[in-house]
Amino acid sequence: MEYTINDFKKGQPRWCPGCGDHFFLAALQKTMAEIGVAPEDTAVISGIGCSSRLPHYMATYGMNTIHGRAAAIATGCKVTNPKLSVWQISGDGDGLAIGGNHFIHANRRNIDLKMILLNNRIYGLTKGQYSPTSPRGFVSKSSPYGTVEDPFRPAELCFGARGHFFARAVATDAPGTAEILKAAHAHKGAAVCEILQNCVIFNNGTHDSVYKPDVRKKNAIYLKHGEKMVFGENNEFGLVQDGFSIKVVKIGENGYTLDDVLVHDAHCEDNTLQLKLALMEGPDFPIALGVIRDVEAPTYDEAVNAQIEELKTQKKYHNFSELLETNDIWEVK
């Protein structure tokens, strides 16, 4: 069946005008229509926070749950009904602070959840405290003299937890967002999509270096599996190997040619280089967008259900009364 964006739309979003959530929501609805899974076979499960309001605007099954627990709740949902397409929506506080434990374990288990991390590096709903992705020194209402702690880098956490899929897009970049959402859907297993989004009220400009198309060309690199890693207004820059690391070169200068530029391999099981790409930041490096890692691995939900099916054929008891008979039984006459 063919779906349109209207099949996935519901209600009137109540986010602040200009909030990155609006852009992402539109991209998600449109992409879901294109993916073509029926709304009734889709569950969108969020925690608490501005972005966690999102399921209210989806004409799918949904739950807007409690702070930090979306990944755990989505896990039970997916294991119980593996046919459902389950999307978890969290912000940086919901997903990485209070829900950090569930985030890493969902990745470790590799349960087939599409884990959307809307990263605005701030607590918006509680009106402006620093988050676990706010940079060191960040000034906020709860850190008036600047934070004295380092942030999580979501990719690092995902990779550290043995994550098999990590992608990144900018909320305002509809095609870029659609691309990673489709890839996440196609990937079987936990698929983390970090969405860089602006909070116009409490952290305006946090992703300015890549938020608009003109600067994005300069400051970001779109990674595509099997393609050369080039970027810049005219693709004049490339990433090349530099000893044990990587560096940016201008193609045609200092003896570097297009042949020297690395080809992206999202399917490489070894995540070393993918992690390097995911952690790149300005001003020396472009920010990596697109699918950075996409490696197939056994998924938890399939394995759980496969084990059940296998044991159904192996074990001799298949209902409660047969189960009783497996015990030591005596008869009193």
Added chain:
Amino acid sequence: MSNNLQIKNLDNVVVRFSGDSGDGMQLAGNIFSTVSATVGNSISTFPDYPADIRAPQGSLTGVSGFQVHIGATKVYTPGDKCDVLVAMNAAALKTQYKYAKSNATIIIDTDSFKEADLQKAQFQTSDYIAEMNIDPDRVIACPLTTMVKDCLKDSGMDVKSILKCRNMFALGLVCWLFDRDLEIAFNFLKEKFAKKAGVAEANIKVIQAGYDYGHNTHSSAMNVYRIETAEKTPGRYMDITGNKATAYGLIAAAEKAGLRLYLGSYPITPATDVLHELSKHKSLGVTTVQCEDEIAGCASAIGASFAGALAATSTSGPGICLKSEAMNLAVILELPLVVLDVQRGGPATGLPTKSEQTDLLQALYGRNGESPMPVIAALSPTDCFDAAYEASKIALEHMTPVVLLTDAYLGNGSAAFKLPNLADYPAINPPYVPEELLGKWTPYMRNEDMVRYWAVPGRKGFTHILGGLEKDDKTGAISTNPENHDLMCRKRAEKIERIQVPDVQVEGDKDDAELLIVGFGSTYGHLHAAMDEMRAAGKKVALAQFKYINPLPKNTSEVLKKYKTVVVAEQNLGQFAGYLRMKVDGFVPKQFNEVKGQPFNVSELVEAFNKIY
């Protein structure tokens, strides 16, 4: 049994097996109770084990006990004190003798009472029998280890494996003492070690040796006892612990409801056996997820419930603290969920292996907001089956989380379980949204029992969102409207109040009791035994044991006000008494409270109740 031997008949007997945690006392006790149950005796067992996995060998802290009460007629408890104490080492005698009656028979392994053993057990002298004030005539002192080694010297087994069979020698001796049919024990071992024939054979040989030793060496000095079976309910039986019965109850309810059973859990003493048990039964489609924490255990179960499973989460007190927020989510989502709390001693980590009833108010009220939740407290190890079934039925039919309270005593204790026939159990009919509501349905639309309909993902035309934010009664959209919130709080409360539960039964002298004993949950056996003892002494006493805590049975007020004196006895500092006072106007009971981490002691109860009487 030789004919010249004197055999005395007994009504009931309590045997306590004790030794190091690794001595296999639980197995010996289990086999003895199974052998007794097989001949039709009533049984009740209680394992009493330390929190340490393997405390230093022979140390006082490492002693593990297993008490078995067998009776000709129904036994309600594992017994206060034992008639026979098996002490496999000096530390066991030192710590466990306090659980023995003054005329109890004591079986000891003299090989484990050497100087070093006595030192570890902190005996002051080498005459430990005199030091403990034990009548030497009551002691069966045998070089048990030596005899086991002798018995298996040709078996080809290594010393370590041979020593593992010591428990079977003690078992053989106890079987002799109670004139038990060894064949039943042999069959038990053959089944248990079906894949290790050598182990079964060695154990069988040692049991026989223990039996023969008793027969040949002690027949002149000791009486052999026989517990006849006076009351029999014909049927097929198995031995079951409360935790296993709980797991079985959940499996049965899921099958009856035609739903997949999902358990989200995190290991915690003394609830973990429920996770273990359910994890075995994947061939029944049971899904268990050992989660990253207690919170995820409950949260994932809510996800499973949303997706259409019979969802449960199992834990003990500290885990309930962690699950509380998610339990509250299930309250406002109005999704079915069974929350099992196998209570242990608290607060905080408290006494992890010991038993209390101290989570009652937490189960009832330990959450933010107006958070009504049904609470059911199982009465006995076997009742855990029915209680789990009923908790599941209420959860599914009333779209609510339900707390099922058991405790370490019920969870680990066991009794003979008459195999249930699932066909005899009531149907479970979740309120699935009727197809004719298509287009008109909203998520918080309720049926005649005030219950919200269930629309499971995958069903076309019923997509909806649930959430932790207050919802509009009619549309299901987020609402902060004051009138609506007040209405929703009342509707959620009324939904729970309307749940039909059976009346509380009054047992004993229900028409003319001078004293009504009131308890809830797992103390049923002890309170019943106390009542029996008082009535046998000519007192007029009745017992009302509550299983349904929220909502309370309709006849609660009537029962509590009918008797002149009422005592509420519970293993906490007065939580149930306080709850009843809140619920029943003008009810001022006497109280008996104890928080020792151990089951009640019947004689102490009787003494206390006699003072109140």
